[in-house]
Amino acid sequence: NAGVMQNPRHLVRRRGQEARLRCSPMKGHSHVYWYRQLPEEGLKFMVYLQKENIIDESGMPKERFSAEFPKEGPSILRIQQVVRGDSAAYFCASSPPGVAGTGNEQFFGPGTRLTVL
Amino acid sequence: GENVEQHPSTLSVQEGDSAVIKCTYSDSASNYFPWYKQELGKGPQLIIDIRSNVGEKKDQRIAVTLNKTAKHFSLHITETQPEDSAVYFCAASMEGGSEKLVFGKGTKLTVNP
Numbered sequence: 095n096a097g098v099m100q101n102p103r104h105l106v107r108r109r110g111q112e113a114r115l116r117c118s119p120m121k122g123h124s125h126v127y128w129y130r131q132l133p134e135e136g137l138k139f140m141v142y143l144q145k146e147n148i149i150d151e152s153g154m155p156k157e158r159f160s161a162e163f164p165k166e167g168p169s170i171l172r173i174q175q176v177v178r179g180d181s182a183a184y185f186c187a188s189s190p191p192g193v194a195g196t197g198n199e200q201f202f203g204p205g206t207r208l209t210v211l
Numbered sequence: 212g213e214n215v216e217q218h219p220s221t222l223s224v225q226e227g228d229s230a231v232i233k234c235t236y237s238d239s240a241s242n243y244f245p246w247y248k249q250e251l252g253k254g255p256q257l258i259i260d261i262r263s264n265v266g267e268k269k270d271q272r273i274a275v276t277l278n279k280t281a282k283h284f285s286l287h288i289t290e291t292q293p294e295d296s297a298v299y300f301c302a303a304s305m306e307g308g309s310e311k312l313v314f315g316k317g318t319k320l321t322v323n324p
Contacts, residue, residue, distance in 0.1 A: 098254075127311065136217075136300055136314035137255070150311060185254055189310075198243050198310045202254035 096121065098188050098203035106209045113173040113180070115206045119188030126169040127187045127200060128154075128161060137185060143169060176210045183207050213238040215303050217315025225323050230291050232318045234301035235283040241303040244284045245312070246275060249298045259286070291322045 099118040107113050119126050125144055129137040139153040143163035154161065158176075163169040173180055184207075187200035214237040224230050236244075242263035247255035261268045261275045261284065268275050272291075277284040288295055298319050302312040 125310070129312075129314075136316045137312070139311040139313065142311055153311065187312075198304050198312070199245070199257065199260065200312060201257060202247070204254045 098123075098186055098201055100186050100203035100206050102206060103204060104207050104209070106211065107176050108211050109177055110175050113176050113208055115171040115173075115184050115186075115208070117169040117171070117186030117188075117203060119169070119186075120190075120201055122190055123188035123201075124191050125189045126163050127189075128169075128171050129185045129187065129202075131183045131185060131205075133182075140171075173208075176208075178210050181208055181210045213241055213303055213305075213313040215301060215313050215315045217301050217318060219318060220316065221319045221321075223321045223323065224291055226291060226293060228291055230288045230295070230320055230322075232286045232299055232301070232320075233283060234285070234303075234315050235281075236303040236313075237282070238303070238305070239279075239282065240305050241313075243304050244275070244277060245302050246273075246286050247300045247302065249300065249317075251297075255300060288320075291320075293322050293324050296320055296322045 101116050127142050128140040131137045141154045141161045142150040158174045160172045183205045185202050185205045187202045189200045217234045245260035246258050248258045249255045259273050259275050261277050272289050274287045298317045300317045301315045304312045
């Protein structure tokens, strides 16, 4: 049973380019979360999605950032017109559909390390 | 919103000793508290979690305690081994709410052989 998969693992972009980060949740999981981690810091929540729905995007910057989780295919985090401050590790987590007692167990992928030159 | 404080930020112990990491949270509505271990260059790995209807949970060498009244929870690792060296993060969320995890800033644990 494969875990959460993310690609690419490393991504280098120049300022002004677009970055697309992909996340495939664990089999059977229908909830996806994106978090950002700056060096030497904890993870910060960005967005929570279910299939074809954005549930909570309170942690996502209002401009340049968007996320989707289509009916088919991986979840995508898209950053337009990247700036140096976007350099960070971006982690995706998934959890199964709500079942009594399972709570909010979130399982993380290996992350995508974005470097903006 | 929820705020999670974690300390210490670094912890160095001798192999075989115990390690304790403490976290406090601000939102009394939070009811789910996981702990993650992150090794260099990898994603966080869920190692243990606790819900607010339980005061303590143990899994082999690791245990977590929760004090709802004081709004703090702790991770205890006994008989530490060099492979326990990593960064540990606590987090809090509200089951049935937005489900987002609010993380502490992490504790870098070093176990010296």
